[in-house]
Amino acid sequence: xxxxxxxxxxxxxxxxxxxxxxxxxxxxxxxxxxxxxxxxxxxxxxxxxxxxxxxxxxxxxxxxxxxxxxxxxxxxxxxxxxxxxxxxxxxxxxxxxxxxxxxxxxxxxxxxxxxxxxxxxxxxxxxxxxxxxxxxxxxxxxxxxxxxxxxxxxxxxxxxxxxxxxxxxxxxxxxxxxxxxxxxxxxxxxxxxxxxxxxxxxxxxxxxxxxxxxxxxxxxxxxxxxxxxxxxxxxxxxxxxxxxxxxxxxxxxxxxxxxxxxxxxxxxxxxxxxxxxxxxxxxxxxxxxxxxxxxxxxxxxxxxxxxxxxxxxxxxxxxx
Amino acid sequence: xxxxxxxxxxxxxxxxxxxxxxxxxxxxxxxxxxxxxxxxxxxxxxxxxxxxxxxxxxxxxxxxxxxxxxxxxxxxxxxxxxxxxxxxxxxxxxxxxxxxxxxxxxxxxxxxxxxxxxxxxxxxxxxxxxxxxxxxxxxxxxxxxxxxxxxxxxxxxxxxxxxxxxxxxxxxxxxxxxxxxxxxxxxxxxxxxxxxxxxxxxxxx
Numbered sequence: 001x002x003x004x005x006x007x008x009x010x011x012x013x014x015x016x017x018x019x020x021x022x023x024x025x026x027x028x029x030x031x032x033x034x035x036x037x038x039x040x041x042x043x044x045x046x047x048x049x050x051x052x053x054x055x056x057x058x059x060x061x062x063x064x065x066x067x068x069x070x071x072x073x074x075x076x077x078x079x080x081x082x083x084x085x086x087x088x089x090x091x092x093x094x095x096x097x098x099x100x101x102x103x104x105x106x107x108x109x110x111x112x113x114x115x116x117x118x119x120x121x122x123x124x125x126x127x128x129x130x131x132x133x134x135x136x137x138x139x140x141x142x143x144x145x146x147x148x149x150x151x152x153x154x155x156x157x158x159x160x161x162x163x164x165x166x167x168x169x170x171x172x173x174x175x176x177x178x179x180x181x182x183x184x185x186x187x188x189x190x191x192x193x194x195x196x197x198x199x200x201x202x203x204x205x206x207x208x209x210x211x212x213x214x215x216x217x218x219x220x221x222x223x224x225x226x227x228x229x230x231x232x233x234x235x236x237x238x239x240x241x242x243x244x245x246x247x248x249x250x251x252x253x254x255x256x257x258x259x260x261x262x263x264x265x266x267x268x269x270x271x272x273x274x275x276x277x278x279x280x281x282x283x284x285x286x287x288x289x290x291x292x293x294x295x296x297x298x299x300x301x302x303x304x305x306x307x308x309x310x311x312x313x314x315x316x317x318x319x320x
Numbered sequence: 321x322x323x324x325x326x327x328x329x330x331x332x333x334x335x336x337x338x339x340x341x342x343x344x345x346x347x348x349x350x351x352x353x354x355x356x357x358x359x360x361x362x363x364x365x366x367x368x369x370x371x372x373x374x375x376x377x378x379x380x381x382x383x384x385x386x387x388x389x390x391x392x393x394x395x396x397x398x399x400x401x402x403x404x405x406x407x408x409x410x411x412x413x414x415x416x417x418x419x420x421x422x423x424x425x426x427x428x429x430x431x432x433x434x435x436x437x438x439x440x441x442x443x444x445x446x447x448x449x450x451x452x453x454x455x456x457x458x459x460x461x462x463x464x465x466x467x468x469x470x471x472x473x474x475x476x477x478x479x480x481x482x483x484x485x486x487x488x489x490x491x492x493x494x495x496x497x498x499x500x501x502x503x504x505x506x507x508x509x510x511x512x513x514x515x516x517x518x519x520x521x522x523x524x525x
Contacts, residue, residue: 006419009402009438012504014411014490015431017439020497022447078444120447120498211450265450265463315482316458317333 022119025209025260026079030086032200032209033255037090039183039193044094044151048189051096052089059085059105066114080119084108087127087255090190091248091295093147100141104130123305125259128298135295144186159186160246161291164238172238180245191251194244201254210258213270218253219244221278229286237286249281252294262302269308277301333484346428369429371410372397373437382423388430389419402435411490412503441493441501452492452502458485462492462502469505474513483509 041048063081067074076082088108092101112126113119135142144159160180164172179185183193191197205212226240243249248256257263257277264270277297284293331337337344345353352363363384370378370391382391388405399405399419406413407421410431423430452462460482468477477483483506492502 006399006403007401008399008415008417008419009404009435010415010417011404011438011441012415012501012507013406013408013413014494014503015404015406015413015415015433015439016410016494017499018495020451020495021499022444022497025449025497118445120445260450261448263448265448265453265461312461313459315333315460315485316487317330317335317485318482 022078022080026083028207028209029204029255030079030083032204033086033090033190033197035196035200036183036190036193036251037086039196040090040094040189040191043183043192044148044189048094051092051094051101051189052086054098054101055089055092055105056082056085058102059088059109062106062109063114066110070114072118075118078119080113081109084113084126086190087251088130090251090255091127091131091188093142093144094189095147095150096141100134100138104134107133120261122259122261124302125256125262125298127259128256128295128302131295132299135290144188148186159291160238160242161285164242165285165291172242177241177245180242185246187246188248188251191248194250197250197254201250204254204258210254211263211270213267214258214263214274215253217271217274218257218278219249221275222249222253222281223278225279225282226286229282243282243285247285247292248294252277252281252298256294256298257301262305264305264309266309266312268311269305272308272311273301273305276304333482348428363425366423366425366427368423368427370395371429371431373403373432373434384425385422387420387422388416391423391430392419392432397432399432400435404433404435404438406431406433411494412488439493440499441504442499444498444500446500447498449497451495451497455491455495457489457491458482458487460485466492466500466502466505469509470500474509477509478513483513486510 037052041052060076060081063076064074067076085105085108088104089101092104096104108126108130112124112129113122116122131142140146143162145162160172181194183196185192201210201215204210205215222243223240226237226243229237230239257274264273277300280297280300281293284290284296290296329340329342331340348367356363365381366384367379367381370380372378372395378395380391392399404415405419405421406415407424407427407430408414409429410433413429413431446463446466448463450463452466453460456462465477465481465483468474468481469483474483486506488503488507490503492506493500493504496502
């Protein structure tokens, strides 16, 4: 009798799964970022496409190399390295030199993610870390006015934030908000198409891949702080709408601040995290030393993230 | 959870509902007890729900002790290698290893899952997405707890991360994006801590 038994698998409960996987998250996030990338390629041409391809490819290669060197199973299949490559490319100017792209992906993937322990263990957003280190080491590479000098655009080819910082708001009179929304501005190759980024962000929030509490509070923080500064001194400080639509604000709110490992898990910490990020961004932009504060603001809130996460509801039946 | 929502009393971690003087019965159990009183004999028939591979549910009544093989043959459910037959529910039930396993007095449901539909676990690390924390009805910081349990530090998990507040619903493993077998780690931790406690108790005695 025993010999005729069919072998059944005895595994542990639960026996169903809702089907969510890391690959889903990575690829849907890349899909949401695609409109902005396509707009960047449209405006900035083939060099932008080159930077994107090189960034994604080298990010995956660095992760593969690290996996091999540390004799661990290969993890590039989960799409996270490719996503890091894509987001990094979106923050670069379209004419980024190839050696800078490769260095950037090295810092993001190897130093920003793998050394901390791989996916899930990174304390800082890898993309933000890489851009911050490069901004400090090679500041010229992120001077968008200089990097994109050889282009011939049919729109006002200035980096709004640089102009705002050095020359005050009068210099931005000629800038129309619709131009900023449609991507007719200078900036990172994937960070200029405002409408595309907002659409991508809404898609990700609706699908549940990113948390709306973080994105919306970040934008609210930017808007309200910029509004306060603008009300105090309209000459020096530009309007909040320009702050939201230029620089890395939108890509920071939807794609960078919401990175799973470096952002909080509980509801109240998410709200504090987002607002603090927004406030920091505008403070750095208006009265700090850097032209765009999003990257550094995100690193600062990543730093306080574990502390914020301690604000949490008590477990059921906890006896203290 | 029913205790908390209906009666308004929260069971402290580490105690059971019966410690507080509350006992839960299924409707069928109450009916069986009533029948036993009126018929004057111990209940031998059991009503249960059979869920087949295509998701159809059937309510059937059978004698306690019937092998599962007979029930499946009656309904024409074919079993292949590596399928799962689960006594209980799909979230917190137990898989059986043999088609000759009998129906027991506490079997309220039998679920048959085809090998291609069953959930598999993986050894991927936690990505801190927070789905488990949002899913947990007991508001445990599941992502932190599972790290300690994976490392085998059950004591610390129990002391600092509310291991014993877990109501064992299985939702955490259901939603985990990395497919970590969280529920299994939790049950293992509770079992190991219980074993250590009884070992201590017998050592002292």
